[in-house]
Amino acid sequence: MHPPAGAHCVPDPADPAAGPLQPGSAAPSAQAASSAATASTTVPSPQPAPPPPAGRVDGTLRGILLILVGYLLIAFSDAAVKWVVPQVGTGAAMMWRGIFGAITMAVLARSTYRGVSLRPVNVRLITTRSLLHCVVTVAFYVAWAHGLPLAETYALSSVSPLIMTLLAIPLLGEVVGWRRWVSTLVGFSGVMVMLQPGGSLWNWQAAALLAAVALMALTRLWTRVLARTDAPVVITFWLMMAHIPAGLLLMPAFPPPGAFIPSLGVAAALMWIGCGNALAHFFFARAFASAPVSVLAPFEYSPLIWGLPIGLVIWGDWPAPATFAGAGIIIAAGLYNLHREQMRARQARLGGTAA
DSSP states (O other): OOOOTTTTSSOOTTOGGGOOOOTTOOOOOHHHHHHHHHHHHHSOOOOOOOOOOTTHHHHHHHHHHHHHHHHHHHHHHHHHHHHHHHHHOHHHHHHHHHHHHHHHHHHHHHHTOTTOOSSOSSHHHHHHHHHHHHHHHHHHHHHHHTTOOHHHHHHHHTTHHHHHHHHHHHHHOOOOOHHHHHHHHHHHHHHHHHTOTTSTTOSHHHHHHHHHHHHHHHHHHHHHHHTTTSOHHHHHHHHHHHHHHHHHHHTTTSOOSSOSSOOHHHHHHHHHHHHHHHHHHHHHHHHHHHSOHHHHGGGGGTHHHHHHHHHHHHHOOOOOHHHHHHHHHHHHHHHHHHHHHHHHHHHHHHHHHHO
16 A cells, blocks of 8 residues: 555654664764655655555456356356247246246345345335336347347347446446447447348347347446445345236236146246346346456357357257347447446546556
8 A cells, every 4th residue: 555645754764765874873863854854755755556455356256257157047048938938928937937036046045145134225226127127028038939049139139238338428427438439339330230121130029129138238237336235135036026026917918828837847947047047147246246347348248159059059040140240340349348448447547546
């Protein structure tokens, strides 16, 4: 740490920088001490840069691992949803997801976080975020029920970091320079490349999904805000709980095509959907609390890595060339925005150190 202002005004006789005393000489006189203090105050000695706080690197690495594992769980859970929704319907899938997910978080809170109550602190924001996320879930489930491939879903979802860049201006008071504005507009042009008329994504499902991605970006910003007041297990528990009444309300609009009580295989898939989603969102909340947002942002594109082979192996889906091209433009723009954010944060730190 840097010494406080004026720490060099009183020289330490034991300080080797002051020079050793000659044999038989007396201690420095008051006038010499005053001169030394004046010189030290006028020309301060350069101080080494403070070392990073202990545990910062470990926390960053932990956040990266958590978000990677979370997205891997999400990819396999989404594959289970895409397989099971045509058999049970959107409403039932949401309800069972909420039931098994809430049970998972309740068990985790009881076994691991014994001192943490599931009562939320920021009740209004947790309620609003959970309900909006239910709308996002409906849009994704309906799109998968109508055959939208998994990899193309994730390609459209990759626009979320760009939307978060725009939403951070009114919500977090961030200042976006002209370079980030230009790169964000270039990123949105990648969406136009994917949604070219007559292409595989030129349909209403993709349009509904893009609207849901905008809401998802908003809920992710709120996750970062809630990490200051509520534990990750609390945030995730109430998110899962919101899916239960939402699924019940959607039953008349999306009735189960078959029996309400599914077969053993479908029941196992529904259990995995609930547990996998709950653990993934729990890991997301912990990652945002452990590592800087600028470090975690690039890993929001990792679902494309998992979704492409899963969709290819299970359903034989291979995205169109326009989807690859558009996703590449979006990811490049998002990474450039990340680079500008890191540069701005570095300049702010240097300015604070100089001050």
